[in-house]
Amino acid sequence: MDTEDTAELLLPRSRAANERLHALIPGGAHTYAKGDDQYPENLAPVISHGRGAHVWDVDGNRYVEYGSGLRSVSLGHAHPRVVEAVRRQLDRGSNFVRPSVVEVEAAERFLATVPTAEMVKFAKNGSDATTAAVRLARAATGRRRVALCADHPFFSTDDWFIGTTPMSAGIPDATNELTVAFPYGDLAATEELLARHPDDIACLILEPATHTEPPPGYLEGLRELADRHGCVLVFDEMITGFRWSEAGAQGLYGVVPDLSTFGKALGNGFAVSALAGRRDLMEQGGLRHSGDRVFLLSTTHGAETHSLAAAMAVLDTYAEEGVTARLHSLGERLAAGVRDAAAGMGVGDHVVVRGRASNLVFATLDEHGRPSQEYRTLFLRRLLAGGVLAPSFVVSSAVSDADIDHTVDVVAQACAVYRKALDAGDPSPWMAGRPVKPVFRRQA
Structure with a gap:
């Protein structure tokens, strides 16, 4: 040697x-x-x-x-444009007792970049957003079970996902039983899973693509299955968001989920994530409806002005510089x-x-x-x-x-x-x- x-x-x-x-x-x-x-x-x-x-x-x-x-x-x-956007906000205060105008500006900028979504709510990390999507899907459907893609490595630090991993210590069996799994790219297996749990699966959650491209017709087939079985289709775009296209994998492949989650590249290292989706679903976490309230996302630091300023600078840079x-x-x-x-x-x-x-x-x-x-x-x-x-x-x-x-x-x-x-x-x-x-x- x-x-x-x-x-x-x-x-x-x-x-x-x-x-x-x-x-x-x-x-x-x-x-x-x-x-x-x-x-x-x-x-x-x-x-x-x-x-x-x-x-x-x-x-x-x-x-x-x-x-x-x-x-x-x-x-x-330390990207100069992002750092400068953050620096400008730091001199103006980072958190207030009421929403900052930066919150609406960031929401407008995000929804202009991801036009397949109609509303957005910001948080600090991906687990916040994916768990909020799961909770909203359960509330909207009245169902218990979550179906996640078994071939994708990570969705959340929360019990509904971590209970499916080898690091499940501390999570009750009763919680683990409410999460089931389907294989990526196999529509027949997913349909069989939905048939095995009729009217009990609230959502299908997956990364729309990872190290392999989705098989032809696969995402479209999932969209049809979700519609036919009355469950919510959730795309976890933490990784695909902005790396696949400025509008995420949903923008590239042309398949619109009911809900989607973004993070990682959104802030260029600053802590910001997003839950986005259909207005009729997202509004269930708001004040303008007559149904039961859904505790969707409520984070003290979710709308810190400097993180949202970073997100807007990132979105502008992606769009203007390709x-x-x-x-x-x-x-x-x-x-x-x-x-x-x-x-x-x-x-x-x-x-x-x-x-x-x-x-x-x-x-x-x-x-x-x-x-x-x-x-x-x-x-x-x-x-x-x-x-x-x-x-x-x-x-x-x-x-x-x-x-x-x-x-x-x-x-x-x-x-x-x-x-x-x-x-x-x-x-x-x-x-x-x-x-x-x-x-x-x-x-x-």
């Missing part, structure tokens, strides 16, 4: 900061997907600051960063480079880039073609050593051609080591510690 194969990136300050994090914060981070268990042992950088497509850790290392802010920072860190098209162009260039690099090193069947160009992920497969956390660990170690922080290959619009060229060079070096590990039939000498771990697992 060559010396350069095991070249060590030393992060003493990050290691010390991680110890402090774990001493004070359960899990050492405020989001499980940011946990140091997601990274090779002793190689979890703690970030000092970021600008554009680059971040610096507390040890002074600079990285090209992908998947920024769990896909939320799609324009790059950001979605740029994300696709950058992603296509990166995907082609990574695939060529992997193929050139003889691991094209093992380091696999998947997904829409604006939302690329990668798989690390073992000698039998099975997903491998051990090989992922090896791959991530080499990327980090080369100055690439990449839990995914999701680009921001701040990524440059030079960043992509550098990334592809580093990937090629990583793939050379990957090939040696495959030939040896054992990646452990190149892991230098325990493997990275999946987020959803029963034991810590």
Whole structure:
């Protein structure tokens, strides 16, 4: 084994900061997907600051960063237009006892961008919005059960979803029984599920697309099934919103859900999410109807002026600068480079880039073609050593051609080591510690 194969990136300050994090914060981070268990042992950088497509850790290392802010920072860190919009609002106050005029301006701007929706309500995170959609669907239909897409990884931190994961501790069985699942792309299975629970499923909730495109007619078929069985169709557009098109996947594919949820890219890192949808449904959470009131969304910080100002700046930037098209162009260039690099090193069947160009992920497969956390660990170690922080290959619009060229060079070096590990039939000498771990697992 060559010396350069095991070249060590030393992060003493990050290691010390991680110890402090774990001493004070359960899990050492405020989001499980940011946990140091997601990274090779002793190689979890703690970030000092970021600008554009680059971040610096507390040890002074600079990285090209992908998947920024769990896909939320799609324009790059400290984007000048967003920062200036926020700064203007900070001098005017951030929260009042009555709605700010910024709230109506942001709603108008959002609904002009996502014209398939008729009303919108803002919150701070995606779980707020998806759970509000579920509650509204139950109230509108008088039904108990939620049907979610089993092939999509995350919908909410709330019980109705977390009870379906291996991390279901603390959630009563009676709650778990009210959530059922359907497979993505299989209309027949979904129809069978609806028939098995007649007049008892309040909504179908799914991401309209992920690492695979919806099969022809699939979303249209779901729309028809929801109408025929009297349930609410909910699109979780936390990821697809703005990355698939400025109007989300619903704008790209032309299928209109009853309700949809947005977040992540909406604020370019600032905390803002949205529940949007049909007026007759959304109004049930308002004051202009004669039925039972629905406690839809009521968050003290949901309409902070600076976050809504950030959202408006993001929406304007996307529309005026063609950001979605740029994300696709950058992603296509990166995907082609990574695939060529992997193929050139003889691991094209093992380091696999998947997904829409604006939302690329990668798989690390073992000698039998099975997903491998051990090989992922090896791959991530080499990327980090080369100055690439990449839990995914999701680009921001701040990524440059030079960043992509550098990334592809580093990937090629990583793939050379990957090939040696495959030939040896054992990646452990190149892991230098325990493997990275999946987020959803029963034991810590």
